[in-house]
Structures are given as C-alpha cells and as structure tokens.
Amino acid sequence: MKAMVFTGPGVVEMRDVAEPAAGPGETLVHVVTTGICGSELHGVKTPGFRVPPLVMGHEFAGRTDDGRAVVVNPILSCGACDLCALGLGNVCRKREIVGVHRPGGFGERVAVPTSTLTVLPDGFAWTAAAIVEPAANAVHAWSLAGAPAGARVGVIGAGAIGLACLLVAASGGAARIEVADRSEHRRAIAGRLGADAAVTELAGEYDVVFDAVGAAATHEQSLSRLRPGGAAVWLGLLDTDAGFDAAALVRGEKRVLGSFAYGAADFARAVSLVPAWDLSWVDTYPLGDGAEVFTSLMNGATAPVKALLTV
Known part of the structure; x- marks a missing residue:
C-alpha cells in the first residue's frame, strides 16, 4: 500500500x-x-x-x-x-x-x-472527523483551566490548536477571547471564528491564557499577561526552556498547568462539538x-x- x-x-x-x-x-x-x-x-x-x-x-x-x-x-x-x-x-x-x-x-x-x-x-463530515483529535486537546485544556464561564481568555498562537482553544472557550461561555499570532492571515481567521481581538501580542490582563506555541517567549508572555491567581495552560511543545519569572509567579499566586492530550470524556466531547465549527x-x-x-x-x-x- x-x-x-x-x-x-x-x-x-x-x-x-x-x-x-x-x-x-x-x-x-x-x-x-x-x-x-x-x-x-x-x-x-x-x-x-x-x-x-x-x-x-x-x-x-x-x-x-x-x-x-x-x-x-x-x-x-x-x-x-x-x-x-x-x-x-x-x-x-x-x-x-x-x-x-x-x-x-x-x-x-x-x-x-x-x-x-x-x-x-x-x-x-470527514473534515470534521480529522479535527476531533486536535479539538480534544483544546477540550482538555479548557477543563484543566476549570472551564471558567465568564473568563477573559488569551490564546497565544493561531494554529490548529490555538484556534481550537478559541472555539472551545467560546462554546464554554468565555466573556472575551483575544488571540495573538504573528501571521496576519491567521489573525484574520481568528477574527472570523469569533475572537474579540486578534493581535500580534497579548496586551491585556487575562483570567486564563492558553499557550499553543510553547516557546520560551510565549511562556513568559502567558504569565506576564495573567492576572494574579490566574492560570496559564501550556499546550505547545516548541522549546524546553521555561523562560518565565518564577518570583512573579509566586508573588502573583499564578498557576502554570501542562496540558497533554486528553481523556476519553474530552475526546467524546470533541466529537459532539466539531460538527458545528466553521472549518473553512x-x-x-x-x-x-x-x-x-x-x-x-x-x-x-x-x-x-x-x-x-x-x-
């Protein structure tokens, strides 16, 4: 074959x-x-x-x-x-x-x-079927963050995982979602999918930040833009370097959560969500x-x- x-x-x-x-x-x-x-x-x-x-x-x-x-x-x-x-x-x-x-x-x-x-x-649809697995990653990350309806959410990276995080957060009742990416094309897609703002770099303060890149710089940004007591969920695997200010993490009582893959319930939830998504x-x-x-x-x-x- x-x-x-x-x-x-x-x-x-x-x-x-x-x-x-x-x-x-x-x-x-x-x-x-x-x-x-x-x-x-x-x-x-x-x-x-x-x-x-x-x-x-x-x-x-x-x-x-x-x-x-x-x-x-x-x-x-x-x-x-x-x-x-x-x-x-x-x-x-x-x-x-x-x-x-x-x-x-x-x-x-x-x-x-x-x-x-x-x-x-x-x-x-077969296109939706192939998106179930990456969507399950986002479902799991949202669950780890506490599925916080009403949250201010930042997403770093508008690749497939970042866009899935945007869509899952929107379906979970996030109050405002901002997506950061260097690519103008990807920012435009994030805006079309419902991001309240699509920017080159996060600039506000957020209850939850999803890092779908995983570089040292995005690790640092995910924490520097997080409110005290908030949660940064890291899904990206680009770099091994942590890159953040550990003292600021302690003083702000911020949380960093690693998110790897998903459980069976996350996968099943993704199957139910994806058919309604814009997959253009x-x-x-x-x-x-x-x-x-x-x-x-x-x-x-x-x-x-x-x-x-x-x-």
Missing part, C-alpha cells in the same frame, strides 16, 4: 509499504482523512522519540471493513497502573501513541486496537502530495493553517 514515511531527519517520502494485518483485539481501518500535526513537523525536523522509518499520523478517521465510519483515539494507556486508575491515562508512564510508537494514519490502511475506535454518527481554515490534499505539503510546512510555511491528507 502507499504511505508517507518518515525516513530520516528532515525527510518524509511516499513509499510502498507492507499491508498491515490486524491482530487479536485490533481492527483494520481504511483511512479516509488524516491531519498533519505541528508536533510531527517538529519531530521530523528534530528527531527524538519518533524513530524512522515510521508511518506517522495520529489525527485520522476512516472506515472499517464492515463500513462503519470511525475516528481513532491514538492514546494507548496500560489501563492497569496508578495513573490509569485515577483517570489519567493520557499521562500513563507506559502510554504509547498511534503514529509515534506504532504505525499511524499517513497510509491507506492501518491496524489499531479496537478499543481506540469511536463510531461516528451518520453524516459526520482547513485545507485538504491527496495523500500522494503529502510529502511535498509536509516538507513545506516543516520548513516554515504558515499556510495552510491545517492540512489534511485524503486517501
């Missing part, structure tokens, strides 16, 4: 690969659409725990052999440890991720544990063009905001 394969630092290629075989407790999914994630762009450019050769892709949906439309939750927790017992399977010490530790959705077919499948309602900022390309699109984004292109590959 055809698949886009991470073959080495900075390189993805379209290749013919072996057909996957579904083992016990697994289901073969015929991929219809799969999203390119910023973490994959960074992971290929600066390899770490993704080991080539690898068929990546953790944001995908497709059909089973019996014709069911499904979306895949790629987080595989052990289900038996102390963290899983606490409902924290997303940070299970033994967790694996489809598309990271085992082949994912950047191919025509993939075998996944049957437990990862959510059957989609009739008429669920999502662009689709044939899987065969995947390596070219991926490489362009990896090398700094700001458009498209979200690229989906269709089989």
Whole structure:
C-alpha cells in the first residue's frame, strides 16, 4: 500500500509499504482523512522519540471493513497502573501513541486496537472527523483551566490548536477571547471564528491564557499577561526552556498547568462539538502530495493553517 514515511531527519517520502494485518483485539481501518500535526513537523525536523522509518499520523478517521465510519483515539494507556486508575491515562508512564510508537494514519490502511475506535454518527463530515483529535486537546485544556464561564481568555498562537482553544472557550461561555499570532492571515481567521481581538501580542490582563506555541517567549508572555491567581495552560511543545519569572509567579499566586492530550470524556466531547465549527481554515490534499505539503510546512510555511491528507 502507499504511505508517507518518515525516513530520516528532515525527510518524509511516499513509499510502498507492507499491508498491515490486524491482530487479536485490533481492527483494520481504511483511512479516509488524516491531519498533519505541528508536533510531527517538529519531530521530523528534530528527531527524538519518533524513530524512522515510521508511518506517522495520529489525527485520522476512516472506515472499517464492515463500513462503519470511525475516528481513532491514538492514546494507548496500560489501563492497569496508578495513573490509569485515577483517570489519567493520557499521562500513563507506559502510554504509547498511534503514529509515534506504532504505525499511524499517513497510509491507506492501518491496524489499531479496537478499543481506540469511536463510531461516528451518520453524516459526520470527514473534515470534521480529522479535527476531533486536535479539538480534544483544546477540550482538555479548557477543563484543566476549570472551564471558567465568564473568563477573559488569551490564546497565544493561531494554529490548529490555538484556534481550537478559541472555539472551545467560546462554546464554554468565555466573556472575551483575544488571540495573538504573528501571521496576519491567521489573525484574520481568528477574527472570523469569533475572537474579540486578534493581535500580534497579548496586551491585556487575562483570567486564563492558553499557550499553543510553547516557546520560551510565549511562556513568559502567558504569565506576564495573567492576572494574579490566574492560570496559564501550556499546550505547545516548541522549546524546553521555561523562560518565565518564577518570583512573579509566586508573588502573583499564578498557576502554570501542562496540558497533554486528553481523556476519553474530552475526546467524546470533541466529537459532539466539531460538527458545528466553521472549518473553512482547513485545507485538504491527496495523500500522494503529502510529502511535498509536509516538507513545506516543516520548513516554515504558515499556510495552510491545517492540512489534511485524503486517501
């Protein structure tokens, strides 16, 4: 079958690969659409725990052999440890991720544990299906922040995750949402999606700030613009440097919350939310063009905001 394969630092290629075989407790999914994630762009450019050769892709949906439309939750927790017992399977010490530790959705077919499948309602658009996984990240981050209806919310970064944070906060009753991004194109999209202001840098004071970039500078900004007692939720993974004034954090009794992935309830909530979203900022390309699109984004292109590959 055809698949886009991470073959080495900075390189993805379209290749013919072996057909996957579904083992016990697994289901073969015929991929219809799969999203390119910023973490994959960074992971290929600066390899770490993704080991080539690898068929990546953790944001995908497709059909089973019996014709069911499904979306895949790629987080595989052990289900038996102390963290899983606490409902924290997303940070299970033994967790694996489809598309990271085992082949994912950047191919025509993939075998996944049957437990990862959510059957989609009739008429669920495939574009929306591929956005469920990034949307679940935003649902989880909003929940960590306390789902504060009436809050003043700042979002740093108007990529897919930042826009999802905007949309989730709006559906959660935020009083005002401001989005910061360097790209004029992305700021315009944020405004169209309902941001009360779309700016190059946050300038107000906020109850909650979502950092969907993860650079040292955005870490610092997320805290400097936070009111005393407020919460900064970090979703971005760009840099390892913290970059903030720890003394100011203590004196202002501010909170920094790391947000990684989501739980089953967050994923289910995303399935219910996404069909109502304006997804005009999502662009689709044939899987065969995947390596070219991926490489362009990896090398700094700001458009498209979200690229989906269709089989």
